[in-house]
Amino acid sequence: MRLVTYLNEHGIQRAGALIESDSAIVDLLAAAEKITGNAIPEFASILSLVEGGKNALDAAGALVARAPTIAVVQRDMVRLCAPIQPPPQMRDCSCFELHLRQSFAAARRARVANEPNPEEALKLMNTRADDRVIETFNRQPIYYKCNRFAVIGPDDDVIWPSYSKVMDFELEFACYIGRQTKDVARERAREHIVGYTIFNDMSARDAQAREMPGMLGPAKSKDFDTGNVMGPCLVTADELPDPYDLLMIARVNGEEWGRGTTRDMRWQFEDVIAHISRSETLYPGEVLGSGTVGNGCGLEQQRFLKPNDVIELEVEGIGILRSRVIKS
Known part of the structure; x- marks a missing residue:
């Protein structure tokens, strides 16, 4: 269904x-x-x-x-509306290594863009902090908890937050928990997924650059009203027998900005559920985002949104999640 x-x-x-x-x-x-x-x-x-x-x-x-x-x-x-609005809980995970690597590389290029010799400055740049994130990512699933009350659906506009000048979208795959579970083994984790949807994790990149050195994860870069767009529907798990072979495409104003595939998930939802449910109960209706697919946001190519842009995020088998971003 x-x-x-x-x-x-x-x-x-x-x-x-x-x-x-x-x-x-x-x-x-x-x-x-x-x-x-x-x-x-x-x-x-x-x-x-x-x-x-x-x-x-x-x-x-x-x-x-x-x-x-x-x-x-x-x-x-x-x-x-979003399929479940608001959900009981939501977490956004990091499952695509390519997105991390490309985002870090793009951010480094941006920091040296005004140097006399950008290529030389790039070679000399210290990458230890980025390397530590990649090392942690490959050791275990990582995630943060989102603002569930900022969830909206495909027929709502995203309101540009007043404190940001640099807005971006993020193309994500997401699953819904179908039944209460705790300490579930990876081999049994898929039994606890009721279905899937598309998630647009809107991001204020300038706020993110300011707050991430604090090492507590994203805050105002992600937490603003209308920042979590989900839909257009919850496709039940029986309709997607192989959720890890789906094409994902991002478009802005009809122009393709990037594409990827769920095949590239370093951590699948079963891994994430097994990790999160250790000594913690998950409840029906909770949402887990996949994190951004590689090539699934503007940051990776240093392209950003403008007011009134229309974002279309497509995941094979689910449909298209369409959103307009406006300034109030």
Whole structure:
């Protein structure tokens, strides 16, 4: 299934599933009421559906297959939220080594751009701090916790934060936890993934340059309202039998800026789940981002966004997450 959360005409979140090549949505609660005569609580939201487990998902699949006309709304007549907005928790991981290496290299080139001899200055630059990050990355999964209340969907604009002059997008793959787990082995971790989506981790690069030397991870470079864009849907795990063979493409105003593939994940979600769940409980609906795919942001090529740019992030099998960035 391709699960979505949308706002009805009263501005209330409703749980649904995309049908008819994503042109229409089956409202799950309305379908259940029509077919069974009952308002089934598991269909009140995508989060409650995920919390309901396999039985609830199977029941939802049966409703979608029948799709009573009274429960179908046209996609272009409603506003999509993120699949779960807000999620109970979210973490952004670093799973693509190429992105790290290219970002560090681009940042070093930027720092020496005004030197009399940039190439010579680049050769003399101390790279120990960057090397330590790569060493840590290859030793274990690394991640930070995001602001879950900054999550928005594909029909919302990203509001340019007032303190930034250098904005960037980041193309990420993301998974949703499907059931409560703790101390799970890697070999069993995929059983705890309910589905996948696309994540645009918007980043204020100038704020990031100022705060990262503090070595506590990103803060105001990532934490601002509308900074975490997710969608357009949650594709259930059965629809993506091999999540590690998906093409990923980033475009700005219709121009391709970069592409990569989930094959390049140094750490797969199973590795990340096994690592995070050590002595810590994960709950249904939590989100784990993959980190940026190599070539999946402007920083790697020293290109940045302008107000009113339209970002399109595509992941094979999921769709396109489209966002406009505006200044308020």
